[in-house]
Amino acid sequence: MKLSRRVEQLPSQFFASLAGKVAAAIKEGRDIINLGQGNPDQPTPPHIIQALQESVEDPATHKYSPFRGTEELKQAAALFYKREYGVDLDPASEIAILFGSKIGLIELPVALMDEGELMLLPDPGYPDYLSSVPLANVAYSTFPLLEENDFLPDYTALTDEQKKLAKLLYLNYPNNPTGGVATKGFFEDTVALARQNDIGIVHDFAYGAIGFDGDQPVSFLQTEGAKDVGVELYTLSKTYNMAGWRVGFAAGNKDMIEAINILQDHLFVSLFPAVQKAASEALLGDQSCVTALVKLYEQRRNVLIEECKRIGWKVTAPKGSFFAWLPVPAAFTSEEFADYLLTEADVAVAAGNGFGKTGEGYIRVGLLVDDERIREALRRIEKLQLFRK
Ligand SMILES: Cc1ncc(COP(=O)(O)O)c(C=O)c1O
Structure with missing residues (x-):
C-alpha cells in the first residue's frame, strides 16, 4: 500500500547506517568500542x-x-x-x-x-x-x-x-x-x-x-x-x-x-x-544517584580529554551533556574519518554531518563506556599516527 506523503517524506535515520556497520563488525568477531551511540550505559537506580x-x-x-x-x-x-x-x-x-x-x-x-x-x-x-x-x-x-x-x-x-x-x-x-x-x-x-x-x-x-x-x-x-x-x-x-x-x-x-x-x-x-x-x-526521592552519575561522566570526560591531548589531538572539553565534539583531521571529511576509525581502529563514532551541515569537520564521541575502554580507544587511535605530539 502506498504510504502517505507525510510518512514518505520522513527523513531517513542517518545513524541507522552506523548502527548497521557496527553490528556487522561485531558479527565478524571484532572488538568494537562503540562511542557512536547515545544510550546511557548505567542501570536505573x-x-x-x-x-x-x-x-x-x-x-x-x-x-x-x-x-x-x-x-x-x-x-x-x-x-x-x-x-x-x-x-x-x-x-x-x-x-x-x-x-x-x-x-x-x-x-x-x-x-x-x-x-x-x-x-x-x-x-x-x-x-x-x-x-x-x-x-x-x-x-x-x-x-x-x-x-x-x-x-x-x-x-x-x-x-x-x-x-x-x-x-x-x-x-x-x-x-x-x-x-x-x-x-x-x-x-x-x-x-x-x-x-x-x-x-x-x-x-x-x-x-x-x-x-x-x-x-x-x-x-x-x-x-x-x-x-x-x-x-x-x-x-x-x-x-x-x-x-x-x-x-x-x-x-x-x-x-x-x-x-x-x-x-x-x-x-x-x-x-x-x-x-x-x-x-x-x-x-x-534520594538524588545522590544523580550526583554520582554526573561525577562518573565528568571523570570519563577528563580521561577522554587527557588521552586526546596525550596523543596530540587538539580538542575542547565539553561543559555538559555526555558527548564530546571533536575536530576531524584536515585530510578527512567527518564521514570518511568515522569510517576510517571503525575499519582501522575498531572504534565507532558518530560523523558530525549527521547532525547538520555545520557538523562537517567534527565527530561526536559518547562518554558511555568506562574509563578503561576510553583509554583503549585512544591507544588504538594513537597507533594510526594521525596527530603530532
Ligand atoms: C537532545 C535530545 N533531546 C531529546 C532526546 C530524547 O530523549 P527521550 O525521548 O528519551 O526523553 C534525546 C535522546 O537522546 C536527545 O539527545
Missing part, C-alpha cells in the same frame, strides 16, 4: 525500580491513567523544578506528561503550527527535530552553532524573513552534539527575541542534570518572562538512566502545554500509572 515493583502490585495502577497523567506526577514535576531551579509551576496548567521528550518535540509543531509556517532549528542539532517537519507539514530553516560562539546561536544573523515567518525556535543546552552550555544572558536574549518577533521557544533540556566543573546547567524557565514565550522539555531518560521507561514532561507556557494536552487526549491515555508512580519517586 534501585530505589526507582523498587517503587515500580511495589506500584505494579497495586491493582489501582492496572487501570487507565487519567488522560493527562496523574496528579502525583505533575505535582512531583512542579516540586522538582522548585527544588532544582527555584521555578514555580502550576501542575494542572503548566505541566504536560510525555512518553519521553522525543514525542513532545514532535507534538509541539503538530499542535501549534499550520502548513508552511517556519520552524527554526539548530545546526548541528538532534536529528529527530526534523521528524516533525513532514508530520506537521511545516517549513524549517536552520541557524549555525559555531565553536567560536561557544555553540550558541548568533541571533543577529537571523534574517528579517526568518524572524517574521518563524513560529517555533528550538534550542538544546547542554547541547547534543557539541557539549556546549547556555548562559543566563543568552536565555535573556532568547526571551527578548521571542517577544519582539512573536516566536515560541522550545528548550530541549534532555541533559539538564549533566553539567561539569561544579556548574549546574541553567534552566530556560529561570529566565524572567520565559513562561510567557516558551516551554522546556525535561526527560528522566538521562538524569535517572530511564531511557527505556519513556517518561518526561513539558513545563512552562500554558497555551503550549494545553496544545500538547489536547493532541495527547486523542493519541494516548497517558503512561502506565505504575511508571508514573516510579517517576515521581525518581524526581522527589
Whole structure:
C-alpha cells in the first residue's frame, strides 16, 4: 500500500547506517568500542525500580491513567523544578506528561503550527527535530552553532524573513552534539527575541542534570518572562538512566502545554500509572544517584580529554551533556574519518554531518563506556599516527 506523503517524506535515520556497520563488525568477531551511540550505559537506580515493583502490585495502577497523567506526577514535576531551579509551576496548567521528550518535540509543531509556517532549528542539532517537519507539514530553516560562539546561536544573523515567518525556535543546552552550555544572558536574549518577533521557544533540556566543573546547567524557565514565550522539555531518560521507561514532561507556557494536552487526549491515555508512580519517586526521592552519575561522566570526560591531548589531538572539553565534539583531521571529511576509525581502529563514532551541515569537520564521541575502554580507544587511535605530539 502506498504510504502517505507525510510518512514518505520522513527523513531517513542517518545513524541507522552506523548502527548497521557496527553490528556487522561485531558479527565478524571484532572488538568494537562503540562511542557512536547515545544510550546511557548505567542501570536505573534501585530505589526507582523498587517503587515500580511495589506500584505494579497495586491493582489501582492496572487501570487507565487519567488522560493527562496523574496528579502525583505533575505535582512531583512542579516540586522538582522548585527544588532544582527555584521555578514555580502550576501542575494542572503548566505541566504536560510525555512518553519521553522525543514525542513532545514532535507534538509541539503538530499542535501549534499550520502548513508552511517556519520552524527554526539548530545546526548541528538532534536529528529527530526534523521528524516533525513532514508530520506537521511545516517549513524549517536552520541557524549555525559555531565553536567560536561557544555553540550558541548568533541571533543577529537571523534574517528579517526568518524572524517574521518563524513560529517555533528550538534550542538544546547542554547541547547534543557539541557539549556546549547556555548562559543566563543568552536565555535573556532568547526571551527578548521571542517577544519582539512573536516566536515560541522550545528548550530541549534532555541533559539538564549533566553539567561539569561544579556548574549546574541553567534552566530556560529561570529566565524572567520565559513562561510567557516558551516551554522546556525535561526527560528522566538521562538524569535517572530511564531511557527505556519513556517518561518526561513539558513545563512552562500554558497555551503550549494545553496544545500538547489536547493532541495527547486523542493519541494516548497517558503512561502506565505504575511508571508514573516510579517517576515521581525518581524526581522527589534520594538524588545522590544523580550526583554520582554526573561525577562518573565528568571523570570519563577528563580521561577522554587527557588521552586526546596525550596523543596530540587538539580538542575542547565539553561543559555538559555526555558527548564530546571533536575536530576531524584536515585530510578527512567527518564521514570518511568515522569510517576510517571503525575499519582501522575498531572504534565507532558518530560523523558530525549527521547532525547538520555545520557538523562537517567534527565527530561526536559518547562518554558511555568506562574509563578503561576510553583509554583503549585512544591507544588504538594513537597507533594510526594521525596527530603530532
Ligand atoms: C537532545 C535530545 N533531546 C531529546 C532526546 C530524547 O530523549 P527521550 O525521548 O528519551 O526523553 C534525546 C535522546 O537522546 C536527545 O539527545
